Amino acid sequence: DAMVIQNPRYQVTQFGKPVTLSCSQTLNHNVMYWYQQKSSQAPKLLFHYYDKDFNNEADTPDNFQSRRPNTSFCFLDIRSPGLGDAAMYLCATSRDHTGVLNQPQHFGDGTRLSIL
Amino acid sequence: GNSVTQMEGPVTLSEEAFLTINCTYTATGYPSLFWYVQYPGEGLQLLLKATKADDKGSNKGFEATYRKETTSFHLEKGSVQVSDSAVYFCALSDRRNTGFQKLVFGTGTRLLVSP
Numbered sequence: 001d002a003m004v005i006q007n008p009r010y011q012v013t014q015f016g017k018p019v020t021l022s023c024s025q026t027l028n029h030n031v032m033y034w035y036q037q038k039s040s041q042a043p044k045l046l047f048h049y050y051d052k053d054f055n056n057e058a059d060t061p062d063n064f065q066s067r068r069p070n071t072s073f074c075f076l077d078i079r080s081p082g083l084g085d086a087a088m089y090l091c092a093t094s095r096d097h098t099g100v101l102n103q104p105q106h107f108g109d110g111t112r113l114s115i116l
Numbered sequence: 117g118n119s120v121t122q123m124e125g126p127v128t129l130s131e132e133a134f135l136t137i138n139c140t141y142t143a144t145g146y147p148s149l150f151w152y153v154q155y156p157g158e159g160l161q162l163l164l165k166a167t168k169a170d171d172k173g174s175n176k177g178f179e180a181t182y183r184k185e186t187t188s189f190h191l192e193k194g195s196v197q198v199s200d201s202a203v204y205f206c207a208l209s210d211r212r213n214t215g216f217q218k219l220v221f222g223t224g225t226r227l228l229v230s231p
Contacts, residue, residue, distance in 0.1 A: 045218055092160075
């Protein structure tokens, strides 16, 4: 059974039109992450939530926002998508904040975003 | 900053061939090292990990040894199968002052195994 579910798998939006990507988890994990993965590049962390605490990476553009209304759901909002934002967006969870060592990150299958 | 360098792909092998995917890292301190695998159309899955020097991680016939002296964590498998075709990512944990451990990924190496 899928434990980290991302919807939709493919999303097409227009240049400048706001878009929201969705992630849900059945693991009851405290931490949820959003990564951006461009073609042939490494996944890049955008931000993460530890419970309700939001933690932004220093180089994440202001155009990217996130919401976590409850433990199970987390959303990625792109306010005004540009052509350079076309990428695969990966959601991941982990049980706790302080230990990647014994608490691996569980990834969803990703949402591939295209910008027209 | 910390970084991971992987060999470029694709790596193309015949079934039952020996696999090596090279990974080297640059880090301050003593990071933990990981290999993740991404099968077509799926998310990343943790394949194996090592938390200190000379540790060997292993899973599903794959193994990698944490070599501090050469700052390497090469992935090996003695006999690959068609089902091993995927993209493999090497990663390290980058501990922040807050205790949060961020994963730093390499660019990935695509493996193609033919029958």
